[in-house]
Amino acid sequence: MLLRLPTSVSEAQECMAEGAVPIGGATLVWATWQQDGFPEQAMSLRELPDANVIGREALGSAVVLNRIDGRVPEVLHRAASTVGTGAVRRTATVGGNLVGSTLRCLLPAALVLDARAVVLEADSVYETDLAEVLAKSHLLLSLSWRDPIASSYHKSAGEAGGPPPLVVAAALHAADDGGTRLRVAVRDGYEVLTESTEGDAGPEEILDALRRTVIGALHPTAWEAVRQQVTDLVPRPADS
Known part of the structure; x- marks a missing residue:
């Protein structure tokens, strides 16, 4: 198998056009390839700069999870820090976790940040x-978003071989109308x-509004985790 390491977007597109298979950190595909055969x-x-950015409002798909630190909002930092073991976090990438994994541990954090995705195709970037x-x-x-006022993250303890642990992520954003x-x-x-929902009211009013959504229909354990995150987050100061 030939491993290609493009250093520009145009070079990456050339690799795609020639049939190169994206591998991310290879944590999810290696076992399959060993069983089914390796691609050519x-x-x-x-090595692509566009896929390695780390900042308050952007994160590249090739960034390995243990590099995600306080440069990104708290919700994303904490989500990355709880994925797998240290060995997994040293090799698994943002793109592999979001697109290649069934668990998608970073997805709740990305959703509350209202993140947008930059996608690479053989003939376009959009x-x-x-x-x-x-x-x-x-x-x-890569992913991009507007820096939130504050954010939080909760992940329940999980059992080895059991179902995915409960995750609750939340972020408070400045709204275009001047409110929040x-x-x-x-993740259940x-x-x-x-x-x-509007974030200008107190925690109880916000929770009342959430109860009228699909989140309000969650089982009691999940709802209690939501209640705790909202109660903790709403009065908090902005992320530092």
């Missing part, structure tokens, strides 16, 4: 929403639900 060509974006990326398994180049808006995402099993 593979491509990693680890921005789209996460729903399209996940539905069509696009090659993700709260976004909440919940393999399903991820997301809702938003």
Whole structure:
């Protein structure tokens, strides 16, 4: 297998046009290839600057999870820090986790940030929403979002070999009308639900509004985690 390491977008597109298979951090495909056979060509974006950005409003798809730190909002930092083991976080990438994994541990955090995706194709680069990326398994180049006022993240303890642990992510954003808006995402099993509501009211009023959405129909354990995140987040100062 020939591993290609493009250093520009145009070079990456050339690799794609020639049939190179994107591998991310290879944590999810290696076992399959060992069983089913290796492709003739593979491509990693680890040398591509556009896929390695880390900042308050952007994150590249080739960034390995243990590099995600306080430069990004708290919700994304904490989500990355709880994925797998240290060994997994040293190799798994943002793109592999979001697009290649069934768990998609970073997805709730990306949803509450209202992140947009930059997608790489053999003949184009364009921005789209996460729903399209996940539905069509696009090659993700990077994520971008508006820096939130504050954010938070909760992940329940999980059992080895058991169902995916409950995740609740939340972020408070400045709205265009001068107010604020709260976004909440919940991973319950393999399903991820997301809702938003005005964030200018107190925690109880916000929770009342969320109860009238699909999140309000969650089981008591999940709802209690949502309640705790909203209660903790709304009075908090902005992320530092």
